[in-house]
Amino acid sequence: MPWHAACPAGNRAAVAGDLAxxxxxxxxxxxxxxxxxxxAALLCLAAKRPRPPLDASVLLxxxxxxxxxxxxxxxxxxxxxxxxxxxxxxxxxxxxxxxATPARLRAALTGSRCSxxxxxxxxxxxxxxxxxxxxxxxxQRLRADSIIRLRSETGLGYCVCLAACTTHLTTQxxxxxxxxxxxxxxxxxxxxxxxxxxxxxxGTTILMFMVHHHHLAAGMRPVDALHRAQLWMINPRRRVPxxxxxxxxxxxxxxxxxxxxxxxxxxxxxx
Numbered sequence: 001m002p003w004h005a006a007c008p009a010g011n012r013a014a015v016a017g018d019l020a021x022x023x024x025x026x027x028x029x030x031x032x033x034x035x036x037x038x039x040a041a042l043l044c045l046a047a048k049r050p051r052p053p054l055d056a057s058v059l060l061x062x063x064x065x066x067x068x069x070x071x072x073x074x075x076x077x078x079x080x081x082x083x084x085x086x087x088x089x090x091x092x093x094x095x096x097x098x099x100a101t102p103a104r105l106r107a108a109l110t111g112s113r114c115s116x117x118x119x120x121x122x123x124x125x126x127x128x129x130x131x132x133x134x135x136x137x138x139x140q141r142l143r144a145d146s147i148i149r150l151r152s153e154t155g156l157g158y159c160v161c162l163a164a165c166t167t168h169l170t171t172q173x174x175x176x177x178x179x180x181x182x183x184x185x186x187x188x189x190x191x192x193x194x195x196x197x198x199x200x201x202x203g204t205t206i207l208m209f210m211v212h213h214h215h216l217a218a219g220m221r222p223v224d225a226l227h228r229a230q231l232w233m234i235n236p237r238r239r240v241p242x243x244x245x246x247x248x249x250x251x252x253x254x255x256x257x258x259x260x261x262x263x264x265x266x267x268x269x270x271x
Contacts, residue, residue: 002196004034004230005264027234027260033227035268038177042185046270049157049190056115058086059108064100064121064137066091071120073247074163074205078118081209081243082216090121102142109150109158109188116159117189120208123164123180130178135164144180150187157190157270159215159222163208165198181269191222191270202251203262207233209248213241223268233263 006028028034037043060083062075072091079086087108089100098104108114119135126132131145152158162181181194193211195204210229214220220228232238236258240249255262 002260002264002267004029004032004227004267005260029227029230033223035223035270037269038179038182038185042177042182043270046157046185046190049155049188051115051157051159051190056113057108057111058083058116059105059114059118060086060088060090061100061105061117061119061121061137062088062090062096064090066138068121068201070201070205070251071163073245074120074208075118077205077209077245077248078212081245082212083116100137102137102140102146105137105142106146106150110152114152114158116161118161118163118208118212120163120205123162125180133180133183135162135180144178144183147180147183148186150184152188157188160184160189160192161208161211162192162194163199163204165195181267185270189270191268193222193226193266193268196265196267197261199265200255200262203255203257203259204266206248206251206255206257207263207266209244210241213243217241217243222270226266226268230263230266233257 004027007025060075060078063069063071072095075088075090076095079088088096089098089104090096093099109117122136124134124136124141132143134141134143160181162184179194181192184192207229210232211225214228215222215225218225218228234257238257240252257263
């Protein structure tokens with residue numbers, strides 16, 4: 001349930017401060033920073049993991065299947081504008097460091113210095129067998145039942161951003177709390193962002209750029225960076241940061257960024 005998008009019918013209260021113009025719809029996230037937890041035990045597990053500094057290894061995986069142009073633009077923009085030293089896997093080959101494979105990804109996430117993993121691509125959900133849900137890496141898949149076995153060599157946690165469809169959608173099987181996002185928390189992450197529904201490609205690219213902008217430029221915690229990015233999406237007086245590439249800027253005029261479909265599906269878990 002995206003409680004951060006809760007909005008009483010007919011509520012047209014003005015939003016305080018400079019977050020939105022007077023007379024606009026007020027959402028739950030206008031008053032509260034939302035983070036979700038599948039269980040108290042999982043929240044405590046994530047909270048115990050110290051996180052490495054943000055200037056440690058950043059791993060970006062963009063469009064490993066080669067059919068999501070905005071996923072490519074997303075990870076290219078993140079490396080060019082915010083994380084110039086990041087490792088980038090995926091498509092197109094001439095602009096990335098290597099193909100993304102399950103084995104390569106498992107090795108990177110269990111290494112000693114991974115601080116942030118951002119995935120922009122496809123995800124598949126298996127309603128009857130949650131462990132078979134997976135991130136799609138070209139012709140291969142990184143399954144949830146493999147993700148839960150990931151462990152960092154140092155015990156440090158890391159931030160995971162899953163900019164893909166339904167990465168925090170629960171299944172109809174026995175455990176409705178088991179998603180790709182919670183699998184990463186079990187497997188060693190300290191904080192995870194995942195989506196509740198099928199995301200809009202271009203809109204998600206804009207949202208995730210702003211998440212990383214606030215996380216890096218303003219030094220915000222991941223949960224606060226997501227919150228601030230979602231407030232930016234619904235703000236008609238939003239200011240586009242100079243670091244946003246022209247390719248992304250051009251899309252803003254073609255999108256209704258304030259539509260909850262664009263921003264409300266992304267959720268935060270962990271610490």
